[in-house]
Structure formats: C-alpha cells, structure tokens
Amino acid sequence: MAEHKPLRLNVPEPEVRPGGKPDFSNVKIPKAGSVERPPIDVPPEDIRDMAYSIIRVMNRKGEAVGPWAGTLTAQETLDGLRAMMRVRAFDRRMLMAQRQGKTSFYMQCLGEEAIACAFRKALEDGDMNFPTYRQQGLLLAGGYPMVDMMCQIYSNTRDPNKGRQLPVMYSSKKFGFFSISGNLATQFPQAVGWAMASAIKNDTRIAAAWIGDGSTAESDFHAGLVFASTYKAPVVLNIVNNQWAISTFQGIARGGSGTFAARGHGFGIPSLRVDGNDYLAVHAVAKWAIERARRNLGPVLVEYVTYRAAAHSTSDDPSAYRPKEETDAWPLGDPVERLKNHLVAVGAWTQERHSQAEAEIDAEVLAAQKEAEAFGTLHSGPKASPRDIFEEVYDTMPPHLRRQRQEAGY
Amino acid sequence: MPRMTMIEAIRDAHMVAMEKDDNVVVFGEDVGYFGGVFRCTQGLQERFGRDRCFDSPISECGIVGTAIGMAAYGLRPCVEIQFADYVYPAYDQIVSEAARLRHRSAGDFTCPLTIRMPTGGGIFGGQTHSQSPEALFTHVSGLKVVVPSNPYDAKGLLIASIEDDNPVIFLEPKRLYNGPFDGHHDKPIIPWSKHALGEVPAGHFTEPLGKAVVRREGGAVTVLAYGTMVYVAEAAAEESGVDAEVIDLRTLLPVDLDTIVASVKKTGRCLIVHEATLTSGFGAELAALVQEHCFYHLEAPIRRVTGWDTPYPHAQEWTYFPGPARVGAALGELMEG
Numbered sequence: 001m002a003e004h005k006p007l008r009l010n011v012p013e014p015e016v017r018p019g020g021k022p023d024f025s026n027v028k029i030p031k032a033g034s035v036e037r038p039p040i041d042v043p044p045e046d047i048r049d050m051a052y053s054i055i056r057v058m059n060r061k062g063e064a065v066g067p068w069a070g071t072l073t074a075q076e077t078l079d080g081l082r083a084m085m086r087v088r089a090f091d092r093r094m095l096m097a098q099r100q101g102k103t104s105f106y107m108q109c110l111g112e113e114a115i116a117c118a119f120r121k122a123l124e125d126g127d128m129n130f131p132t133y134r135q136q137g138l139l140l141a142g143g144y145p146m147v148d149m150m151c152q153i154y155s156n157t158r159d160p161n162k163g164r165q166l167p168v169m170y171s172s173k174k175f176g177f178f179s180i181s182g183n184l185a186t187q188f189p190q191a192v193g194w195a196m197a198s199a200i201k202n203d204t205r206i207a208a209a210w211i212g213d214g215s216t217a218e219s220d221f222h223a224g225l226v227f228a229s230t231y232k233a234p235v236v237l238n239i240v241n242n243q244w245a246i247s248t249f250q251g252i253a254r255g256g257s258g259t260f261a262a263r264g265h266g267f268g269i270p271s272l273r274v275d276g277n278d279y280l281a282v283h284a285v286a287k288w289a290i291e292r293a294r295r296n297l298g299p300v301l302v303e304y305v306t307y308r309a310a311a312h313s314t315s316d317d318p319s320a321y322r323p324k325e326e327t328d329a330w331p332l333g334d335p336v337e338r339l340k341n342h343l344v345a346v347g348a349w350t351q352e353r354h355s356q357a358e359a360e361i362d363a364e365v366l367a368a369q370k371e372a373e374a375f376g377t378l379h380s381g382p383k384a385s386p387r388d389i390f391e392e393v394y395d396t397m398p399p400h401l402r403r404q405r406q407e408a409g410y
Numbered sequence: 411m412p413r414m415t416m417i418e419a420i421r422d423a424h425m426v427a428m429e430k431d432d433n434v435v436v437f438g439e440d441v442g443y444f445g446g447v448f449r450c451t452q453g454l455q456e457r458f459g460r461d462r463c464f465d466s467p468i469s470e471c472g473i474v475g476t477a478i479g480m481a482a483y484g485l486r487p488c489v490e491i492q493f494a495d496y497v498y499p500a501y502d503q504i505v506s507e508a509a510r511l512r513h514r515s516a517g518d519f520t521c522p523l524t525i526r527m528p529t530g531g532g533i534f535g536g537q538t539h540s541q542s543p544e545a546l547f548t549h550v551s552g553l554k555v556v557v558p559s560n561p562y563d564a565k566g567l568l569i570a571s572i573e574d575d576n577p578v579i580f581l582e583p584k585r586l587y588n589g590p591f592d593g594h595h596d597k598p599i600i601p602w603s604k605h606a607l608g609e610v611p612a613g614h615f616t617e618p619l620g621k622a623v624v625r626r627e628g629g630a631v632t633v634l635a636y637g638t639m640v641y642v643a644e645a646a647a648e649e650s651g652v653d654a655e656v657i658d659l660r661t662l663l664p665v666d667l668d669t670i671v672a673s674v675k676k677t678g679r680c681l682i683v684h685e686a687t688l689t690s691g692f693g694a695e696l697a698a699l700v701q702e703h704c705f706y707h708l709e710a711p712i713r714r715v716t717g718w719d720t721p722y723p724h725a726q727e728w729t730y731f732p733g734p735a736r737v738g739a740a741l742g743e744l745m746e747g
Binding site: 169171172178 | 435461462466469472476484485499502503511514516520551552574620
C-alpha cells in the first residue's frame with residue numbers, strides 16, 4: 001500500500017501585505033506594439049496566446065506603436081483625455097461630498113478611467129451597457145448630464161432613480177446604461193440576453209457586459225459565458241481586472257488559471273487581454289470586439305489589466321490589507337498621465353493646456369455640484385414625497401400597496 | 411367548445427400569445443425541438459421557428475438572467491424552469507433583478523417576464539420533483555404569483571401573465587396536468603375531458619390576475635385553497651358533510667382579499683390548505699389577513715392543513731400529502747369549535 005503525505009489546502013496569498021515592499025515582478029508586461037492584431041473573423045483557437053499576453057499601444061516614450069495603433073484621430077484622443085479628466089474630477093468632488101456628509105456613500109474609479117471612457121467612444125448610440133458600479137466613465141464619456149449623476153448620488157428631488165437606490169447605482173436607457181444592481185454579476189447574463197434579443201429581432205445593436213475580477217467567481221459569470229457561447233450572442237464580455245475585490249486579491253478569484261481572459265477559451269470565445277491604463281489600446285480592442293459582435297461573428301471576451309488605485313468605496317480602508325505604496329508601484333502607471341504624455345509627445349498637447357483644462361473641468365464640476373445641490377442633498381434641502389416608495393413596484397399599484405401607502409400616511 | 415388537458419391548454423396559450431405578439435419568445439431546458447418534458451411547448455418551435463422557441467443550456471440562473479435582459483430589450487419572454495424544485499439557482503435573478511428592475515430604475519427599465527414551473531406533489535416525485543415553493547415568491551415585492559387549477563384558467567391566466575407588464579411566477583401543479591386530483595390516490599383518475607373546466611375556448615382570452623373564484627358555495631366554513639388542493643377541499647367538503655365554501659385563489663400575489671373577506675364574514679370560519687410546508691408558508695399570510703380583516707366575524711380559530719415541516723418524502727407520499735381525510739377532519743373540528 002502506497003504511503004501518502006497528509007493533504008494540504010492551498011489558500012492563495014498576495015505577494016505583499018501592509019508594511020511590505022510592493023512587488024509586481026510577477027506581472028509580465030509585453031512591449032507596446034508587440035501583440036498581433038488578428039483579422040476580425042479570426043477563429044478563437046487561432047488566438048489563444050492573446051489571452052496570456054497584454055495588448056499595448058503607448059510605449060514609454062509616449063509613442064503609439066504597433067498594429068493596434070491609429071484607431072483615433074488627434075482630436076478624438078484629446079476628447080478621450082478630457083473625458084478621463086472629467087471622470088477623475090467628478091470622483092474627487094463626490095468623494096469630498098460624501099466626507100462632508102452630503103450623501104451616504106461613494107465609489108471612485110481612480111486609475112480605471114481609460115477603460116469605460118475609451119470603450120464608450122467605440123460604441124454606437126443604441127448599444128447597451130450592463131455596467132457594474134465602477135463604470136461611471138460610460139455615462140460621462142457618453143454625454144450623460146453630470147448634474148443628473150450628482151442628483152442620483154444626493155438622492156434629491158431630481159434624482160432620476162427617485163432616491164430609491166444607493167448612490168452610484170445609475171440607470172439610463174437613453175444613454176445605453178442598464179440599471180445598476182447591488183447584486184454582483186447578475187447583469188452579466190442579462191447583457192447576453194439583451195444581445196440575444198437584438199439578434200432575435202434582426203437588429204444591429206450590440207450589448208456590452210461588465211464585471212470585475214472578483215465577481216467572475218459568481219455563477220452568473222459562468223452562465224453568461226455559456227449562453228453567449230451557445231447562441232453566439234452579439235455581446236462584448238468585459239472583465240475589469242483591477243487586482244482587488246475589496247480586500248481580496250485577484251488570485252483568490254482566478255485560482256490556477258493563468259489569466260481571467262483564459263477562461264473564455266473553455267467556451268470557445270475569442271479572448272483578448274489589454275493594458276487597461278492605455279487609452280489607445282483599450283479603444284482599439286473595444287473597436288475590434290464591438291465590430292466582431294456587430295458583424296454577427298459572436299461574442300468577445302476582454303480582460304482589462306488595471307489597478308484599483310483608490311479605496312474600494314468610501315466605507316473601505318485599503319491600508320488594512322495592502323501596502324500604501326502599491327498604487328505608485330503599479331507597472332502600467334496612470335491612464336491620465338500616460339495619455340497626456342502621449343499627446344505632449346506628438347505635439348498635440350502641452351502642460352500649460354493640461355493645467356488650463358484641469359481648471360476648466362474643476363469649474364464645470366463645481367458648477368454642476370451647485371446646480372445639483374439646489375435640488376437637495378441626502379440630509380438637507382427639498383425632499384420627494386414619501387408616497388413615492390410605493391410607486392413603480394408594479395406597473396399599477398395593487399390594493400395591498402394602496403392600503404400600506406395610506407397606513408404610512410400618504 | 412374544445413376540450414383540453416391542462417398541458418394542451420398551456421400549449422395553446424403559448425400558441426395564441428406567440429401568434430399575437432412577435433416579441434413573445436419561449437425557451438428553457440428541452441422546450442424547443444422536444445417540446446418540453448411535460449409536452450407543454452410541443453409544436454412551438456416547428457410553428458414559430460428556432461429563434462422564437464428554443465432549447466437552453468441547463469442553467470436556471472442563465473435562463474432567467476438572459477430572459478431579464480431580453481425583457482429589458484423589449485421582448486416578452488416566457489421561460490420554463492423544468493421543476494419548481496430547480497428554481498433556486500435563479501432565485502437571485504428573480505428576487506434581486508426581475509422583481510426590482512422597474513422600481514430601482516424608476517420605470518426606465520421594465521421586466522415583462524413570465525417564468526413557468528411545474529409545482530406540487532402527489533406524483534411520487536420525492537424531494538426534488540414535488541416542492542411547492544410559492545411562499546419564497548409571495549414574500550418578494552414586485553412579483554406576481556399565479557397558480558391555476560384547471561385547463562380553462564391555465565390558458566386564460568397564462569395569456570394574461572405573458573401580457574402583464576410585471577414579472578410573473580406561473581406555478582403549474584403537475585399533478586393536475588392530465589386531470590383533476592382530489593387526493594384519492596387509490597381511485598381511478600378522471601381525465602379533463604370529463605370535467606367542465608376542461609372546456610377551453612379557442613383563440614385569445616384572458617382571466618384577470620389578482621381575482622379568486624368561488625368553486626363551491628357554502629355557508630359553514632371558508633376554505634382557502636389553490637392548485638391541487640382545490641379538488642381535495644371540494645372532496646373533503648362532500649365527504650365530511652360540512653357545507654364549506656371553497657375558494658380557488660388562482661393568484662397568490664396580489665391576493666384577492668375582497669373575495670376572501672366577503673366569504674369569511676359570511677361563514678365565520680376559515681380553513682387554509684396547501685401542499686407546501688406549514689411554517690412561514692403562504693397559509694400564514696392568509697391566516698394573518700383573515701384575522702386582521704375578519705376578527706369580529708370569526709367563530710373559531712383559523713386552521714391550516716398543509717404539508718409537514720419536512721422535506722417531501724418518497725415512500726411516505728400519502729402521509730405527507732394533505733389529503734381529503736386530513737382536510738375533512740379539520741373541517742369537522744372547525745365546526746365543533
């Protein structure tokens with residue numbers, strides 16, 4: 001009879017904890033321009049290696065290089081920079097509003113601005129995103145009114161969600177932004193279903209699903225991939241790998257798989273991996289994936305490699321589980337700085353114009369905040385009627401809700 | 411008028427709804443080519459094509475999740491969960507998403523979705539082919555919960571559910587698919603062709619959601635029932651000699667309080683019967699409503715006859731199933747009280 005050593009449970013641990021020196025030496029970063037750009041109708045099995053590499057466009061000198069470069073004009077690139085700067089300024093201002101007690105809660109996307117902003121610019125009006133709570137860039141880059149977002153955060157009398165949802169759980173059909181739910185990953189199969197509906201109706205619109213690295217462990221992620229694969233739904237399946245799920249490092253969700261993108265191959269879905277802090281690369285990959293979906297060639301899975309630079313939310317303190325210096329050590333840098341450097345390198349931008357743009361955007365955000373606060377904040381100012389909580393539970397109010405509304409005094 | 415089984419009535423309801431509205435799509439496990447393990451979707455794929463009626467992967471969370479996305483797009487999906495016992499992987503999608511979508515988005519997105527599922531016991535289905543999980547859905551604001559008890563209602567209520575702009579949980583008592591069942595498992599089955607409610611109008615008609623029907627008029631005691639228990643209650647009334655008024659609730663959420671209250675105020679007594687387990691079952695809600703609205707008319711404590719608080723057994727089916735003997739005994743006790 002063979003002898004066996006006792007079995008041992010493997011519990012993955014991040015490389016470093018608070019007090020340690022940040023170490024990203026295990027993150028293999030290919031050179032900008034080194035990853036091929038396959039034809040739009042490539043069979044998934046021909047590009048398996050792309051799920052283990054990282055598509056990058058901007059090199060260290062800020063030049064746009066390689067086969068994925070050139071999807072944007074100089075003006076569109078400047079627009080992209082401005083979009084990211086607006087998201088960052090908006091986040092900063094709303095974080096402060098939460099600290100001042102004007103609302104209960106906020107979530108920044110600091111360091112992840114390029115992903116949602118660039119992706120939105122690659123979509124067409126009528127396409128539908130199924131976002132998580134960290135894709136505010138989809139709204140701001142898509143032209144959604146900043147004041148309305150703030151009103152949602154304040155749960156005030158102009159809140160499009162009528163004060164029913166936690167701050168940042170936006171919803172806008174018109175702007176292609178599906179209602180955000182607190183329940184993680186649920187929107188992933190919903191996006192696939194929306195895309196299936198578009199195919200059933202012989203439409204030309206596509207859907208975009210969004211999920212974080214941690215939530216890929218939810219069963220809905222798996223269901224979404226199965227249905228997308230089976231019905232070749234016109235959907236782009238986006239995984240934003242920001243390395244952290246609150247306090248849990250991405251290795252807990254990823255387990256033994258080399259990358260999150262690699263998960264797509266088991267489903268026969270072409271899967272790309274992209275530098276999430278490279279605006280130009282994100283846009284190029286988004287354009288490729290969206291075009292493939294729109295041509296009825298089926299779903300595409302994209303993993304954006306990025307880093308959650310800020311706390312998970314206003315209720316979180318990352319210094320309890322990761323080194324404070326880790327953000328600065330992240331090898332893919334900062335998306336705003338990198339695009340700015342690119343534009344300066346090609347002579348389309350200067351530090352002076354950048355500072356001027358920052359000032360303009362800060363003024364825009366401040367003006368929007370003033371306008372929003374005129375409609376009230378969570379704890380002060382005008383209030384919506386409490387009778388509203390009984391509305392829109394159903395299309396028409398059933399008798400039991402009418403009785404309860406009367407009992408509540410409204 | 412055509413005579414149909416409940417299965418044929420459900421199939422016909424699909425046909426009518428799909429014919430009337432191109433946005434109605436039907437899918438689920440084995441519902442496409444094969445026509446469903448209970449034949450409820452037979453012929454739909456052939457008639458309407460594979461993009462209107464199709465087979466799905468075995469993933470309840472995926473079936474309901476994708477259906478919600480389709481509904482948000484503007485379709486009107488009617489999906490099948492093969493057995494109500496297997497709806498739990500979809501519970502998050504139903505409770506957190508379908509039920510809340512209209513409210514949380516302030517009407518920006520809606521979810522006109524119907525989720526059909528065979529429910530109930532009495533078929534030696536054991537633990538995972540017999541459950542009655544209605545109380546898990548009646549507790550969820552934003553859902554409607556429907557349980558037909560006959561072919562006529564099955565068709566009228568299913569068309570109404572598909573046309574309703576809210577998410578509807580449509581529970582089909584599989585014990586009633588081929589004929590009414592009063593709990594007398596030792597007696598031969600009467601087919602729907604020999605029952606008045608097996609007469610189902612051809613073409614389009616609806617039965618209103620939220621409206622109960624009095625199946626047997628009586629003056630001594632009100633019996634609140636739905637699904638298979640309607641026939642058990644009717645049999646128990648005849649056999650016990652108690653002049654019971656049997657109400658078939660048909661819709662559990664929103665429930666038809668007016669019909670319930672009018673009856674209990676008339677009879678002064680109330681018995682609630684359901685197959686589902688007792689504790690926190692839908693009967694508890696019914697008892698509380700009757701107590702609240704009929705307190706001064708009650709001449710005896712409200713009684714409940716339900717499944718026991720155990721998993722549904724296989725070999726002990728008829729010990730578990732609340733049959734006419736148990737219901738009849740409770741009726742007798744109520745009259746003494």
